Amino acid sequence: MKKRILLLALSAALAVTSLTACGGKKKGSDGLKIVNVSYDPTRELYAEYNEVFKEYYKDKTGKDIEIVQSHGGSGSQARSVIEGNDADVLTLALAHDITAVEEAGLINSGWIEEFEGNSSPYKSTIVFLVRKGNSKNIQDWDDLIKDGVDVITPDPKSSGAADWAVLAIWNYAKNLYNNDEAKMKEFLGKVYDNVLVMDSGARGATTTFVENGQGDVLIDWENEALMTLQEYPDEYEIITPSSSILAEPSVAIVDENADKNGTQELAKEYLEYLYTDEAQRIIGKNFYRPTNEAILNEYKDTFNLSVELCSIDDFGGWDKAYDDFFADGGIFDQVYQK
Secondary structure, eight states: OHHHHHHHHHHHHHHHHHSOTTSOOOOOTTSEEEEEEEOGGGHHHHHHHHHHHHHHHHHHHSOOEEEEEEOSOHHHHHHHHHTTOOOSEEEESSHHHHHHHHHTTSSOTTGGGTSHHHHOSEEBOEEEEEETTOTTOOOSGGGGGSTTOOEEOOOTTTOHHHHHHHHHHHHHHHHHTTTOHHHHHHHHHHHHHTEEEOOSSHHHHHHHHHTSOOOSEEEEEHHHHHHHHHHSTTTEEEEOOSEEEOBOOEEEEOHHHHHHHTOHHHHHHHHHGGGSHHHHHHHHHTTOEESSHHHHHHTTTTSOTTSEEEOGGGGTOHHHHIIIIISTTSHHHHHOOO
16 A cells, blocks of 8 residues: 555656646657546556556657656546646546546547447456455445445545446345335445445545555455455455446547647557557556456456446446436435435
């Protein structure tokens, strides 16, 4: 976790020094620079990927480039770009956050078809992280509504992980209550009644649970939970619920900024390279699920590939899911009482 906090501080420092409004942006020695605005838990992934991509690009073109990272809750990051953050590329937690930037006129329509797999070069899911011994015997979603269970999870209004989690809970309740919407809403509300702390992003929620010692269970990205287990092998356990959701983080070029900055070609190559075998192995190493099935199979001992996963298609796609669940007055607002 100390490594994560250091990376967070470095990211913040880079953002302050490189994303100023004065135009004095530091660039690579050949004048090439791109800004990747991403979501909370990708710091370690892109810290490694960026170095590999810079070396690849240098070997291919002979040119040095600079890559600046910005991290935060996925929804908050999308809003920052709409409000002027000079991103060349977005690598966010869900498609709807990128659609919001598209609707602001900064991304060309059809972005989701520009790269393979609906412009999602890696996948994940939602799991539980508990303390060693699992004293509350938390095994599935219905354990999160029990009296005396304190839940840590980020805020669905700002965090992509939280949005995926709400949908996973809803899908579980749908099967549990045979599509009885009143009971499904009651179940979702009971989970959030037990939420002790609701941070703005997934990394903040992990810090609350791990560093600050709050809560009995953390609803988390699979990659965050696996990284915590690697850092603290004797202190935590991962619990995979009986069902979850296939989370598909999305990537896109911010066309208006890239055109203005002269980085359109570089930005496209930067995102395309995520699909190469070398990058897919970096993705697996950082506990995201590679989209390349053969490389995913190389990490079959890392991931629980047998868990039942619903998908965003089961909710009518992200535009409909957002309107139904997360827009003002949507299902989440209806059930969340605090």
